Amino acid sequence: MTVADFSSVQNLYTCHHRWLYELLRRRLSNAMDAADLAHDTFMRVLKRPQTFDCEVRERSYLATIARGLCIDHWRRRQLEQAWLATLAARPPALQPSPEQRAIIVETLHEVDALLQRLPKRVSDAFILAQLHGMPYRLIADEIGVSERMVKKYLAQAMMHCAILEAELDGLLIE
Incomplete structure (x- = not known):
């Protein structure tokens, strides 16, 4: 500057x-x-x-x-409120420490940012597979693509997750 x-x-x-x-x-x-x-x-x-x-x-x-x-x-x-609502439903013995909460919330923000950067169908396929445990065939039907495209979308999302993990670990040099 x-x-x-x-x-x-x-x-x-x-x-x-x-x-x-x-x-x-x-x-x-x-x-x-x-x-x-x-x-x-x-x-x-x-x-x-x-x-x-x-x-x-x-x-x-x-x-x-x-x-x-x-x-x-x-x-x-909104993401933090959803996480806190989920936490409130857990028994006190299973509550994470304040430090763990902070790490989890920050990780949720990073994953959300990652999903926002992905094309809609890629993020939809990733969410359906990872959060809902849906098989490729049902994901393909849900988002209106072939099973092969679902595999491609999930590979793309996983690559972005690996990059995010590396960034979070400080392994990437800008």
């Missing part, structure tokens, strides 16, 4: 941080989450600085980034 880029981002922050924070606070109904997502928005801007010719485009750019972060935030919260 050049000095000019940093100066541009600094100016963007100075001019629009309060506006963005208020927009997020209204959308999320939570000041702490709004502050976090406003921060995350500017962190993304720092990674890819842009030049704008008017304030409307600056705000539009910031709002677009913030909207995507809100969607991710809501998806993460």
Whole structure:
């Protein structure tokens, strides 16, 4: 990042941080989450600085980034709530420790992000096979493809899972 880029981002922050924070606070109904997502928005801007010719485009750019972060935030919260509901149904003796819970929730977020990046049929086939234990023939009927395509989809999903596992283990070098 050049000095000019940093100066541009600094100016963007100075001019629009309060506006963005208020927009997020209204959308999320939570000041702490709004502050976090406003921060995350500017962190993304720092990674890819842009030049704008008017304030409307600056705000539009910031709002677009913030909207995507809100969607991710809501998806993460929904996933966490589903996990906590499942946990609540378990007997106290089978409850994971707080550290285990944190690791499980983070892993769920990573798997969810992985599934979101896969084509719909690939993620559908993976979920039907892994979570529902369906055989290839039934998966093929369910998603409207051949058994051979189901095998291909599952191989693709497993490859992405292996990459994710390697990333989580810190084995991949960028």
